[in-house]
Amino acid sequence: MNYEVVPLRALSDNYVWTIRDAKRAAVVDPGDARPVLDYLDREKLELVAILNTHHHADHVGGNSGLLARWKVPVFGPHDERIAQVTQRLRQGERCTIPHFGIELEVLEIPAHTRSHIAFHGAGMLYCGDTLFAAGCGRLFEGTPAQMHDALSRLMKLPDDTRVYCGHEYTVANVRFARAADPDNPALRELETKAKKLREQDLPTLPSTIAQEKATNPFVRVREPAVIASANRYAGKTLNDPVGVLAALREWKNSF
Ligand SMILES: [Zn+2]
16 A cells, blocks of 8 residues: 555544545545645645545535645535535445545445435545444434445445544544443443543544444444343334434434
8 A cells, every 4th residue: 555544633523534645645525624735735745636425514614725726626425515526426436536546436325414425445434424433423414214224334344444434523422332332342442442542632543344333333223232222212112223223313412
């Protein structure tokens, strides 16, 4: 691999994942241009592409500021709310990051927003605000069934896929996950690891698909312990994974 992936912090807790080599860089979800411009200037890198997973301002707010300096392709969803996208992509379509030759396949995963996409390829997943370490995005424009479908499809990716999420939410997510899945030893381990990293001001990401299968209550909706917790919260017996996810999502919103 002749490139690395660097997290640039933006706004309060966003990451702008930056794929870079010695001369060039591509960025995923630049919510703010400033930290990206600072980094690229400091490292003397030329921008070659922008990738957008969804239209929220904290993911696309930096597009214009970067495009003012570099005329580069912007890969994103079919959603007019992101005016700067030059190549709109559907489920199964591919894009290639110029110069890096990294080919990424698009997965349409509506739930957090109605047009949210993820990029997958070269052992990486850029999933915006759909999948977080030990959590999932809020359902602003979608349903629990859509989120369940999205997460189920992401969990079919290879276990060692590195999961680059849009926000540093892990410690708070683990706190909720431990309430929903209290006897899960993998969660205790993740809690210790994540807290230690945050104490050193280091990112807890990327995660992996294997880690999410082991720790994320929103993908563990068939586990008896998670179902029992969701039932307790809902005050009734939920007998399908979508119902369990819906209860967890509602519980988490007020946790
Ligand atoms: Zn969002």
